[in-house]
Amino acid sequence: MKIGFITAEGGSAISLPEVREGAQAATAYANDHLGGIGGRPIQLVVCKSQEDAASARTCANQLVEQKVTAVNIGTTAFADSMVPVITGARIPYTTGVAASGAEFVTDGAFSWTGGFPATLGVMAQTAKDKGYKSVSLFVTDAPAVTAGANALGKPVFAKAGVGLDIVPIPVGTPDATSQVTAAIGKKPGAVILVGEGTFCTTVLKGLVAVDATQPRFVIQPCLSKTVEDAAPGALDGATLFTPGDTESDNAESRLYRTVMGRYAPKTALDGYAVTGYQNLLGLVRALKDLTGDVTPASVTSTLKAAKDVVLPAGDGLTFTCDGTAIPNL
Missing domain, CATH: 3.40.50.2300 (Response regulator)
Incomplete structure (x- = not known):
């Protein structure tokens, strides 16, 4: 199952490789211990945005061309440049930390937190x-x-x-x-x-x-x-x-440290690594009931039915994707 992952990395002003490393660690953990998604191993297709509108659109278009089943976003201030491209291709857009209007009001865009x-x-x-x-x-x-x-x-x-x-x-x-x-x-x-x-x-x-x-x-x-x-x-x-708990004795926090220690031992556990981990593993958990053919449409319908999903490294927080979490949006 191909999951696109867009992350801010390599730009002259902003570069967050730890976000990608957190997502890659979560992918490896899901493949090794959770059966991937829908019983299929996850192939993470990474596109590094320079954190500007042009490269954000380029990444979105590239992932559409590669026919990914869903797109997961690390963190960005340029979602308005990506959401229309991705959801316009009927591919679900997912993130843990929505910031732009398009991420909140577009059908087919999902956020695990209120961002x-x-x-x-x-x-x-x-x-x-x-x-x-x-x-x-x-x-x-x-x-x-x-x-x-x-x-x-x-x-x-x-x-x-x-x-x-x-x-x-x-x-x-x-x-x-x-x-x-x-x-x-x-x-x-x-x-x-x-x-x-x-x-x-x-x-x-x-x-x-x-x-x-x-x-x-x-x-x-x-x-x-x-x-x-x-x-x-x-x-x-x-x-x-922050919605991310990286240091407590909570089971989710311990799991985060264990996964990162196993799959990304050189990545610092503070800062933004937890964002990539939380966003990607949140997608995996939200799709635990996915069965049958794995397509963008089936992923979207499964996400819309996801309820009370435990937020990874979230200290007990849960999320539901029925579109009612934030009134008036």
């Missing part, structure tokens, strides 16, 4: 609970991220009674001190970082440079050894918002 909007919602509630009047949200300056932050972030923070200052940082920015200075000058109660590791390092260094003391809300890729080494102490006391 970016859900993360923003939890952050807004946390800011409210802590009594913050406003926060600064640093995001990668990419269409899906900035559009999502404005369309989804501002309403949920406003509902929580918390002001939201969105600060886009262009991809590849080596020094964000000027943007950080302007944001901190507005005296936010906390700062939020949403981006990959290099982005996190750049913003954290800027926060250190201006002696910012605000609490930090971060997502999984910020909490890697690479980031910590590049910005020592900048993450002390930070609050992590």
